[in-house]
Amino acid sequence: MTVQSTLERPAQVHRGGRRPRRGVGSRLWEASPLTYFALVIGMVLSVFPIIWAFIMATRDSQSAYQIPPPLLPGGEFSENVSRVIDAENGIFLKGMLNSAIVAGVITISVIFFSSLAGFAFAKLRFRGRNALMLFIVATMMVPTQLAIVPLYLIMMALDWTDSLQAVIVPFLVNGFGVFLMRQYAVAAVSDELIEAGRIDGCSTWRIYWHLVLPALRPACAVLGLLTFMLQWNEFIWPFVVLTPNNPTVQLSIKIISAAHYTTDYAMVFASTALAMLPLLVVFVVFGRQIISGIMEGSVKE
Amino acid sequence: MAPADSGTAPAATVAEGLTQLTTHVGSPPERETPSRPGGTSGASRPAPRFPRRTRLVRLGRFEIKAAPYVFIAPFFILFGIFGAFPIGYTVYASLFDWTLLAGNQGFIGLDNYTRLFGDALFWNSLRNTFGIFVMATVPQLVLALIIANLLNRQLRARTMFRMGILAPYTTSLVAVGIVFGFIFAERYGLARYLLDVIGVGEFNWRNERLPSWAAISAMVDWRWTGYNALIYLAAMQAIPRTLYEAAAIDGARPWRQFWTITVPLIKPSILFTVILSTIGGMQLFTEPLVFNYGRIQGGSGRESQTVAMYIYERTFSGTFNVGYGAAISLILFLVIILVALVNFTLVRRSIRTTEE
Numbered sequence: 001m002t003v004q005s006t007l008e009r010p011a012q013v014h015r016g017g018r019r020p021r022r023g024v025g026s027r028l029w030e031a032s033p034l035t036y037f038a039l040v041i042g043m044v045l046s047v048f049p050i051i052w053a054f055i056m057a058t059r060d061s062q063s064a065y066q067i068p069p070p071l072l073p074g075g076e077f078s079e080n081v082s083r084v085i086d087a088e089n090g091i092f093l094k095g096m097l098n099s100a101i102v103a104g105v106i107t108i109s110v111i112f113f114s115s116l117a118g119f120a121f122a123k124l125r126f127r128g129r130n131a132l133m134l135f136i137v138a139t140m141m142v143p144t145q146l147a148i149v150p151l152y153l154i155m156m157a158l159d160w161t162d163s164l165q166a167v168i169v170p171f172l173v174n175g176f177g178v179f180l181m182r183q184y185a186v187a188a189v190s191d192e193l194i195e196a197g198r199i200d201g202c203s204t205w206r207i208y209w210h211l212v213l214p215a216l217r218p219a220c221a222v223l224g225l226l227t228f229m230l231q232w233n234e235f236i237w238p239f240v241v242l243t244p245n246n247p248t249v250q251l252s253i254k255i256i257s258a259a260h261y262t263t264d265y266a267m268v269f270a271s272t273a274l275a276m277l278p279l280l281v282v283f284v285v286f287g288r289q290i291i292s293g294i295m296e297g298s299v300k301e
Numbered sequence: 302m303a304p305a306d307s308g309t310a311p312a313a314t315v316a317e318g319l320t321q322l323t324t325h326v327g328s329p330p331e332r333e334t335p336s337r338p339g340g341t342s343g344a345s346r347p348a349p350r351f352p353r354r355t356r357l358v359r360l361g362r363f364e365i366k367a368a369p370y371v372f373i374a375p376f377f378i379l380f381g382i383f384g385a386f387p388i389g390y391t392v393y394a395s396l397f398d399w400t401l402l403a404g405n406q407g408f409i410g411l412d413n414y415t416r417l418f419g420d421a422l423f424w425n426s427l428r429n430t431f432g433i434f435v436m437a438t439v440p441q442l443v444l445a446l447i448i449a450n451l452l453n454r455q456l457r458a459r460t461m462f463r464m465g466i467l468a469p470y471t472t473s474l475v476a477v478g479i480v481f482g483f484i485f486a487e488r489y490g491l492a493r494y495l496l497d498v499i500g501v502g503e504f505n506w507r508n509e510r511l512p513s514w515a516a517i518s519a520m521v522d523w524r525w526t527g528y529n530a531l532i533y534l535a536a537m538q539a540i541p542r543t544l545y546e547a548a549a550i551d552g553a554r555p556w557r558q559f560w561t562i563t564v565p566l567i568k569p570s571i572l573f574t575v576i577l578s579t580i581g582g583m584q585l586f587t588e589p590l591v592f593n594y595g596r597i598q599g600g601s602g603r604e605s606q607t608v609a610m611y612i613y614e615r616t617f618s619g620t621f622n623v624g625y626g627a628a629i630s631l632i633l634f635l636v637i638i639l640v641a642l643v644n645f646t647l648v649r650r651s652i653r654t655t656e657e
Contacts, residue, residue, distance in 0.1 A: 029542070031454040039451050043465030046527055049480045050468060052491075056483075065489050117373040126369035132377075139380060143580050143637060145609070146630040147387035149616050149623055150394060154387065170383035173376045203361075204368035233473035235587045236609075240617065250475045257479045258595035265483070272476045279471045287464040294467070294528065295535035 050276065056269035057081075064265040080270035087256050091244060092271055095252030102168050102248060103231035109172040110227045111220045117173075118181025119212045123189055124204070133182065139175040148240055155241055166241045167248065171231065177223050180293075184219035185212065222293035225286050229279055249275050395628035401621030413628035423629060425603055426611040427636070429514070433589070433607065434582035434640075437518035442574060444526050449533035450559060463534075466527035477520050478591025485516040485592070492516070507593060513605040520588045525581075529574045536567035568652050575648050579641045583633065584609050608633050 052071075056063065059074035084092050120126070121133050151170065152161075160166040189212050197207040213220075238248040244255055253275045257268045283290060395413050398406040417423055448466060456462060469477070484491040485506040493503065504512035540563065548558045564571070586609035593599050597614045599606030606614075608629065616626030 029454050031451075031456050035451050035454060035456075039448075039456075039462050039466075042448055042451075043462060046466055046469050046523070049477075049484070049523065050472060052484075053476070053480050064483070064486075067489065068494055069491050113375045113379075117376050120369040120372035124365075124369040124372075126366070129369070132373065136376065139384060141576070141580070142384070142388070143584055143634065145584055145586075146634050147384070147391050149612070149626045149630060150387035150390035151383065152616075153390070153394070153623065154383070169379075173379045175376075175380075178373075178376055201361075203364055204372075208372070229471060233475075235473065235475050240613070250473050253479065254475050254591060254595065257475075257482075257591065261482075261594050268479060269483075272479045276472055276476050279473075280468075283464070283468065283471045287467075288460060291460075291463050291467060291531060294531050 050280070053269050053276065054273045056266065057273040059266060061264055061266045076266060077270070080266045081274065083264065083267045084256070084271045084274065087267065087271070088244065088252075088259060091247055091252045091255060092249075092274070095247045095249040096275070098164060098247065099232055099249035102164055103228050105168050106171045106231045107224050107228045110174060110177045111224050113173045114177030114181045114223060115185075115213060115216050115220060116208060117178045118183075118185050119189065119208055119216070121178065121182040122185035123191070123194055123212070136175045136178050140179065145236060148237065151237075152240055161241055162243045162246050164246070167234070167238050170237070171234075174227075177227065180223055181216065181219055185216060188219070189215050218289075221286075222289050222296075225282065225290050226293050229282070229290075232279055391627045391630055394624055395631055397624045399622070399624035401623055403620070409624075413625050414632070416625070417628055417632060422603065422606075423608070423611060426606045426608045429510075429599065429603075429605055430583060430585060430607040430609075432510075432514045433517050433521070433585060433605070434579070436514050437521035438575075438578045438582055440518075441522045441526050442529060442571070442578065444522070445529035445533055445574070446564070446571075448526065448530040449537055450563065452530065452534050453537045463531065466530055468527070469524045470528045472524065474524070474587035475591050477524050478588050481516065481520040481523070481588075482592045482594070485519075508600045508602060508604060510604045513589075513592075513600055517585075517589050517592055517605055520592065521582070521585070525578070529578075532570055532574055533567055536570035537563060540566045565652055568649070571652065572645055572648055575644050576641050579644050580637055583637045583640060586610055586613070608636075 055071065055073050057080055058077040059070060060076050063070050063074065117136075121129060121136075155161050155166045158166075160169075193211050193215070194207055197211050202210070233250060234248070235250040235254070238251050239254070242248065242251055244251075247255065253268075253271045256271045260268050396408060396410060398409045398412070400406075452459075452462060452466070486493070487506060490506075492506070496502070496504070506512050506516050544562050544566075545558055548562055553561065585607045589599055589605045589607055590597065590610060593605065597606070597610055597618065599610060612626050612629045612633070615622050615629065
């Protein structure tokens with residue numbers, strides 16, 4: 001009803017020399033100085049703890065006790081980093097390396113299996129398609145973390161505890177990836193493209209590999225970024241199934257912080273800052289894609 | 302009609318296989334009808350013109366039927382082994398007297414569950430989880446709504462603001478725990494300093510219940526507010542602006558427009574974040590663990606031990622009681638479903654949509 005009334009009274013809206021595309025309601029869309037002020041405060045609160053971790057990483061441990069707390073970087077960064085590298089028999093670098101392997105393998109696998117399944121759900125006809133897709137969406141809502149006890153028993157039975165496959169294999173697929181890819185493929189892959197492939201005698205696999213996958217590339221990038229971030233930050237399962245001999249990066253900084261929290265703040269913060277650094281770089285470079293991934297992934301749910 | 306060498310396969314199916322081959326895989330069959338004048342059923346379709354390719358075609362037909370299942374199989378196989386099976390196995394394990402130290406001592410029925418109801422430490426952890434969940438979720442979602450509303454304007458440096466707000470999302474829970482653990486350090490620490498400046502007294506951030514809940518909630522809020530704000534923003538951008546113009550003509554002030562147009566129309570997103578926050582909040586583990594310097598008991602008197610931490614303590618320390626840990630996990634699972642349903646209903650009822 002309200003929509004109609006606007007449409008019937010366009011003249012009123014645009015009267016008074018306003019530019020045609022802006023109506024009375026456009027005041028709502030103008031950002032007042034107060035808007036900027038509130039957003040800047042929000043941004044500072046969001047970014048400050050991260051920057052602060054880096055500041056503390058460049059100072060000596062005594063800075064931790066200073067009142068008021070220091071807000072400028074110091075010159076101790078390289079000393080702090082060298083202590084991080086030596087800490088607990090080099091646990092930090094080992095963790096970084098392991099996490100790069102784990103997150104990298106999982107990211108490639110999730111992209112591959114999700115695009116494959118997403119393509120099938122979006123563009124191929126088969127019995128049970130809708131029911132199976134619904135099931136996949138439902139799995140996104142199941143807190144699988146609660147099944148951690150039996151998962152640990154499985155890993156013991158496989159003799160995988162303290163090995164990287166224990167933190168890789170359970171995460172090779174996920175429902176969110178399939179869902180995201182399906183949503184994207186519905187719009188991005190035209191039926192004509194697949195038809196053309198069929199006429200040329202392509203198998204379904206060749207159609208996927210040569211026609212569909214290139215069309216899905218933007219969604220693959222978004223899914224890859226989100227997956228890599230999630231896996232790099234994963235903590236609980238590695239904490240359960242791995243040991244300090246073979247940690248991921250998050251486990252390594254948890255161990256370092258638990259061991260040195262009261263004795264060497266500077267080093268604890270240096271390790272935390274270094275562990276955050278790769279994702280911050282990724283975020284600065286690919287921020288737009290990550291934001292669009294989060295925003296688009298949510299609208300469709 | 303059908304080629305002579307079609308063998309045992311009925312002519313209609315071969316023809317259908319061919320049509321499938323030569324038409325769009327994903328398109329509805331109705332679209333094909335105009336191109337087949339006079340043809341009303343599969344059996345009356347024109348014969349294929351290249352009989353020599355039939356074997357290939359049959360192979361292709363099988364491939365077309367099988368390929369979708371092959372493509373989706375990896376998900377179901379891996380999810381079955383590492384997702385569904387462990388969940389089912391949790392039910393099984395919870396019915397046994399089973400510790401990693403003593404091994405499986407046999408079936409005990411519901412004993413783990415009855416024991417749970419008399420376990421003061423479990424109730425304590427449940428209370429902590431609820432307290433932190435409420436203190437973390439309510440301000441977080443309200444703040445996210447406000448931020449999204451601010452971002453939903455014609456802004457300079459739009460991407461910069463969005464990235465700034467989302468930056469906490471890129472940090473790990475461990476890093477958040479370490480940094481905030483230090484902000485909320487006893488005797489020194491940024492929070493203590495700031496509270497001193499505004500003249501509020503000292504808090505024992507770890508060994509007192511409410512302060513420890515507040516500190517942990519602050520971490521959760523810090524990390525998730527921006528993420529939720531972007532989800533709301535996405536929904537807000539889908540609202541047609543004519544609605545606001547109409548409301549403005551009718552004399553509705555921006556605040557009223559926000560409550561009568563924006564909030565009802567992004568209700569699905571709000572419900573979505575409520576469900577996500579419930580699932581995440583009720584399983585809270587890493588933040589309180591790292592905040593308490595890695596002590597699985599939470600504070601010295603278990604002031605901030607959550608249920609997830611208690612499950613870990615029972616399962617992976619002491620007697621490594623797998624059966625009992627599984628029972629708590631299942632109860633937590635039921636609690637999550639219950640709380641999610643209650644929250645869902647509450648929020649859905651409290652937001653009036655325009656049709657009502």
